[in-house]
Amino acid sequence: MDLRHISFRLLEVFMSVVKTGSISKTARALHLTQPTVSLQIKRLQEAVGEPLILIQQQKLTVTEAGLALFRTCQQVFGQFDDYKDFLAELRGGERGRCKIAMVNTAQYILPKLLGPYSNMHPHVELPLEIGNRAEVLARFERGEDDIYVFSHPPSLEHAKAARFLQNPLEFIVPSEHPLAAATETTLAELTNYRFLLREPGSATRMLFESELQSRGLVLSDSVQMASNEAIRVAVSSGMGVAVLSRHVLPKGDESIKVLSVSESQLASHWYFVIRTDRHLSHAARSFLQFAEHNLERFLDARWVCNELHGLDLN
Amino acid sequence: MDLRHISFRLLEVFMSVVKTGSISKTARALHLTQPTVSLQIKRLQEAVGEPLILIQQQKLTVTEAGLALFRTCQQVFGQFDDYKDFLAELRGGERGRCKIAMVNTAQYILPKLLGPYSNMHPHVELPLEIGNRAEVLARFERGEDDIYVFSHPPSLEHAKAARFLQNPLEFIVPSEHPLAAATETTLAELTNYRFLLREPGSATRMLFESELQSRGLVLSDSVQMASNEAIRVAVSSGMGVAVLSRHVLPKGDESIKVLSVSESQLASHWYFVIRTDRHLSHAARSFLQFAEHNLERFLDARWVCNELHGLDLN
DNA sequence: GTTATGTATAGGTTATTATCTATAGGTTTT
DNA sequence: AAAACCTATAGATAATAACCTATACATAAC
Numbered sequence: 241m242d243l244r245h246i247s248f249r250l251l252e253v254f255m256s257v258v259k260t261g262s263i264s265k266t267a268r269a270l271h272l273t274q275p276t277v278s279l280q281i282k283r284l285q286e287a288v289g290e291p292l293i294l295i296q297q298q299k300l301t302v303t304e305a306g307l308a309l310f311r312t313c314q315q316v317f318g319q320f321d322d323y324k325d326f327l328a329e330l331r332g333g334e335r336g337r338c339k340i341a342m343v344n345t346a347q348y349i350l351p352k353l354l355g356p357y358s359n360m361h362p363h364v365e366l367p368l369e370i371g372n373r374a375e376v377l378a379r380f381e382r383g384e385d386d387i388y389v390f391s392h393p394p395s396l397e398h399a400k401a402a403r404f405l406q407n408p409l410e411f412i413v414p415s416e417h418p419l420a421a422a423t424e425t426t427l428a429e430l431t432n433y434r435f436l437l438r439e440p441g442s443a444t445r446m447l448f449e450s451e452l453q454s455r456g457l458v459l460s461d462s463v464q465m466a467s468n469e470a471i472r473v474a475v476s477s478g479m480g481v482a483v484l485s486r487h488v489l490p491k492g493d494e495s496i497k498v499l500s501v502s503e504s505q506l507a508s509h510w511y512f513v514i515r516t517d518r519h520l521s522h523a524a525r526s527f528l529q530f531a532e533h534n535l536e537r538f539l540d541a542r543w544v545c546n547e548l549h550g551l552d553l554n
Numbered sequence: 555m556d557l558r559h560i561s562f563r564l565l566e567v568f569m570s571v572v573k574t575g576s577i578s579k580t581a582r583a584l585h586l587t588q589p590t591v592s593l594q595i596k597r598l599q600e601a602v603g604e605p606l607i608l609i610q611q612q613k614l615t616v617t618e619a620g621l622a623l624f625r626t627c628q629q630v631f632g633q634f635d636d637y638k639d640f641l642a643e644l645r646g647g648e649r650g651r652c653k654i655a656m657v658n659t660a661q662y663i664l665p666k667l668l669g670p671y672s673n674m675h676p677h678v679e680l681p682l683e684i685g686n687r688a689e690v691l692a693r694f695e696r697g698e699d700d701i702y703v704f705s706h707p708p709s710l711e712h713a714k715a716a717r718f719l720q721n722p723l724e725f726i727v728p729s730e731h732p733l734a735a736a737t738e739t740t741l742a743e744l745t746n747y748r749f750l751l752r753e754p755g756s757a758t759r760m761l762f763e764s765e766l767q768s769r770g771l772v773l774s775d776s777v778q779m780a781s782n783e784a785i786r787v788a789v790s791s792g793m794g795v796a797v798l799s800r801h802v803l804p805k806g807d808e809s810i811k812v813l814s815v816s817e818s819q820l821a822s823h824w825y826f827v828i829r830t831d832r833h834l835s836h837a838a839r840s841f842l843q844f845a846e847h848n849l850e851r852f853l854d855a856r857w858v859c860n861e862l863h864g865l866d867l868n
Numbered sequence: 869g870t871t872a873t874g875t876a877t878a879g880g881t882t883a884t885t886a887t888c889t890a891t892a893g894g895t896t897t898t
Numbered sequence: 899a900a901a902a903c904c905t906a907t908a909g910a911t912a913a914t915a916a917c918c919t920a921t922a923c924a925t926a927a928c
Binding site: 244247249304322324331382383 | 555557558560561562563602603604605608610611617618619622623626629630633634636637638640641644645649650651696697832833835
């Protein structure tokens with residue numbers, strides 16, 4: 241029995257012969273000629289090394305070996321049918337995996353989309369990677385994930401990016417801070433206080449620093465902290481002031497005051513980024529399509545900025 | 555996903571790629587060149603319509619679709635392995651079917667071989683057909699069975715016959731019969747009494763009648779009966795005399811006397827007959843080989859006549 | 869920066885496969 | 899006895915599969 245000389249076509253023909261009980265009928269059913277079917281069966285028998293059917297007095301009988309092979313074939317084709325079903329689910333985005341790498345801040349907003357999506361597609365795995373900007377960029381370079389989420393457009397080769405949400409930045413001070421009482425203040429005023437900042441690569445920090453630079457301002461004092469949480473808590477306890485994404489701010493925190501800063505409309509955007517040189521997985525495409533159609537529903541509609549059509553998802 | 559363009563070879567190569575995690579390693583393992591393996595995988599992916607592996611930075615990863623296909627392949631090859639095992643058993647004669655058609659009288663002797671054989675090969679089906687000579691001949695013509703058992707060599711096309719047991723015929727009379735007392739009698743003497751005979755096709759009757767004819771004798775009276783059992787009982791009760799296979803006679807039946815008939819050595823043989831124009835099933839071959847080596851063990855050694863080597867079983 | 873390692877692509881050869889038509893030889897039916 | 903039906907065989911062809919060598923192009927290792 242040499243599998244190498246057996247093709248699925250051969251098995252298909254054989255199964256039809258067993259089912260119809262006739263070589264001629266099979267030929268008609270499969271739109272072949274009778275000699276073709278005869279030959280196929282002959283070749284299959286040679287490959288198996290055992291007679292599979294017997295023909296006597298125009299009556300075709302299936303041998304033990306033939307019957308067993310038939311059953312084997314049924315199972316095998318069943319197996320492949322299952323696989324085809326699996327593929328269909330995969331292609332429909334109902335199954336599969338969509339790896340997403342996002343910068344720290346995104347974890348305050350992306351779950352609002354991921355949660356509902358995951359409920360609707362329970363068989364899609366959604367492994368998340370969260371890191372700072374540099375880490376996520378490195379992952380992008382190596383192509384480790386399906387979707388990347390940045391807040392600052394990375395201008396890279398092989399990248400396609402689309403904005404989906406505004407990321408308004410707010411200045412916060414402790415509620416007992418001298419500026420907390422003012423109805424409005426200026427950026428210059430703020431630079432007199434100690435700023436609590438994320439690491440240099442951070443999108444928020446980059447945006448903030450370029451804003452300072454364009455106005456010729458310099459911070460008098462700053463402290464670097466590893467997370468937005470840490471910064472928030474530190475501001476609460478009076479360590480300094482900070483600029484943070486609005487999405488990070490909890491509502492109704494009495495110990496923090498959000499300032500209104502004149503002439504400053506610091507705002508970046510959240511981007512979904514994909515690689516153009518790699519096939520987008522079906523699940524990833526499915527998630528992005530879901531996002532495209534449900535941004536307003538699951539995110540704060542005021543900040544939504546739906547440019548996902550730019551990803552050419554269809 | 556088009557199965558027609560997928561061969562088992564292709565799947566084998568793919569499985570090796572998944573196992574080794576490398577195209578080059580697979581090439582070395584399967585004694586192929588690397589471009590060959592690359593191409594095979596490419597073709598498989600085209601046939602499936604889905605990427606199965608991803609290669610980035612010389613690291614090969616298997617996609618969801620690839621992993622699922624791999625598992626499907628494992629099952630499929632497992633299925634064929636099972637089938638191979640089945641074939642091996644079939645070929646070893648441990649499994650399968652051996653249809654035997656025998657003339658009525660043979661049912662007194664063949665079970666002595668069939669019983670032990672069946673015990674040693676519990677997975678071999680042994681359907682038996684029992685009929686009179688004409689019926690068994692008809693089955694032979696149509697090739698309905700694997701082995702035929704006759705007691706009279708059928709001289710047919712496509713038949714190969716081998717004797718395995720003598721079939722001595724005995725003359726029996728009721729114990730109160732006039733001839734019962736005689737130490738020896740003659741065939742001519744016996745023709746004066748009413749003979750109970752099987753139907754004309756029966757081997758016993760044919761042999762007996764040709765013996766009569768060669769000696770120019772004619773029966774004065776005869777009655778036809780359908781079975782050996784019926785004849786024996788009829789003789790017991792005094793209806794007439796008969797000639798029967800020794801194998802049919804029960805030992806120690808007081809109501810019947812076996813005669814010693816001078817000048818008459820009526821004896822035929824039991825034959826295994828197979829068709830030369832059809833493959834002998836493995837089980838049938840196995841049974842005949844068993845018979846060849848165990849005739850003396852399970853049949854009365856005095857009558858054994860082992861010529862089964864003439865069937866060329868090996 | 870050179871060298872090894874791993875993969876992809878192009879181009880070519882040979883064997884095999886999947887078909888066909890035509891024909892022959894059996895059975896069964898009419 | 900002829901007609902109808904089934905299967906087997908021979909011979910031919912076009913497509914495909916399964917390989918190869920040579921080469922190019924990345925990435926990783928030294």
